[in-house]
Amino acid sequence: MHTADLEELFWAGVNAVRGDNAVRAALAARACRQPDQIIAVGKAASAMARAAHDAFPDAPLLVVTKYHHADGAPEGAEVRESAHPVLDENSLAAGARLLDVVSGMNPDSHLLILVSGGASALAEAPVDGLDLAGLTARAQEMLASGADIHAMNAARTAVSRVKGGKLLGQFKGASVTTLAISDVEGDSLAVIGSGIGDAPERRDFAFDARIVASNAIARAAVAEAARRTGLPVATNDETLYDDIMALAPRIGAALRAAQPGVHIFGGEPTVVLPPNPGRGGRNQALALMLAREIQGQNGLRLLVAGTDGTDGPTDAAGAVVDGSTWDDTAQDALARADAGSWLDAHGALLKTGPTGTNVMDLVIGLRD
Structure with missing residues (x-):
């Protein structure tokens, strides 16, 4: 199996949790009342909206998603694009629009809301007295701190009029159906998108x-794809919940001692950034750290990537590394949080484009 085959395993996981596939299966499995309004918000909003529109073509549709993620949104939908991971003016406009739509629905109406990761930054309506500059400063401070998703959501909800159930608190209709793609540990609806759905x-x-859809479903699909090729699945854990500085030695040691086969890890690591960080995200940094951990190992290759196709504020999903990737020049790139530039220069970046889903991250290792 070569690098291209590692990517095939990654795509097997991603396709199993793609927004259109997940929503279509959910609507087929359990009937949903005809909605009077469909709202899709998050990085996978366009894909989720496609399946909902196929089922309910006459329902008005509002899509809020990340810049350059609107391709494939149903024709006729109202589409709003905004920034991620740090919000911008369009995030505030999207949040205001969500409040207008939800609060204006009729007493007997039904709302179908489709939620995926990224919604926290893509749509926001701050409490009185807080402007964009204040929100942005708070968001950047939290992102740089390495705080986990629970701490970040608590901070976001405290200053928001749409998070933590507050958006649906403005709904005066009869019923709401929420379909969510989980990008959080434990798959809690109160945490996905900071509780916007x-x-x-x-x-x-x-x-x-x-x-x-969830990370567990994606990992199961990777495992099944590996077994179909005749490869044993030696590890399948959702354990990537720690700072990358702690994760890299732990995963590296496990892989150096690993039996032949495919090793799958899922979750969402954290990273603490220095002042003025360079280019890259947590997956690119973790991939480069793991390259250091497995240097000199023959027959061991790793793919580290975000299932949404973007890693931090970059256009790369992550990277593919092996025992020959690391050299001593990489240490300075890690210190400057510039793993993305180093990996790009060494041909190791993985670029997928938007995937139509977001179920955190995957590390897929192959030991020959």
Whole structure:
């Protein structure tokens, strides 16, 4: 198996949790009342919206997604693009539009809301007294701190009028169905998109919420694809919940001692950034650290990537490395948080484009 085959395993996982596939399967498995409005928000919003539009072509549709992720959105949909991971003016405009649509629905109406990762930055409506500059400073501070998703969501919700169930708190209709693609540990609707598709504890409407795709589903699909090629699956864990400085030695040691076969890890690491970081994201940094851990190992290759196709504020999903990737010049790139530039110069970046999903990250290793 070569590098291209590692990418095939990655795509097997991604396609199993792609937004259109996940929503189509969920709607086929359990009936959903005809919606009077469909809202899709997140990095996978366009793909999720396609499947919902196929099922309910007459329902008005609002899509809020990341810049350059609107391709494939249904014709006739209202599409708003904004920034991620740090919000911008269009994020505020999208948040205001969400509030307008949800609060203006009729008393007997049904809302279908499709949520995927990235919604926290893509749509925001701050509490009175807080402007974009204040929100941006808070977001950048949290991202640089290495805080986990729970701490970040608590901070976001405290200053938001749409997060933590507050958006649906403005709904005065009869029923809401939320279909969510999970990008968080534990698959909690209260955490996905900072709870933008969650209902408040006190509500006067019927609420049906379902998780339609997750990291576990993606990892299972990678494992099944590996087995179909005759490869044993030696590891399949959702354990990437730590700082990359702690994860890299741990995973590296496991892989150096590993039996032949495919080793799959999932989750979402954290990273602490220095002042004025260079180019890259957590997956590119982790990939380069793992290249250091496996240097000199023959027959060991690794793919480290975000399932959404973007790693931090870059156009790369991650990287593919092996025992020959590392050299001593990489140490300075790591210190400057510039792993992306180094990996690009050495032909190791993995670029997939938007994938139509977002279920955190995958590390796929192959030991010959």
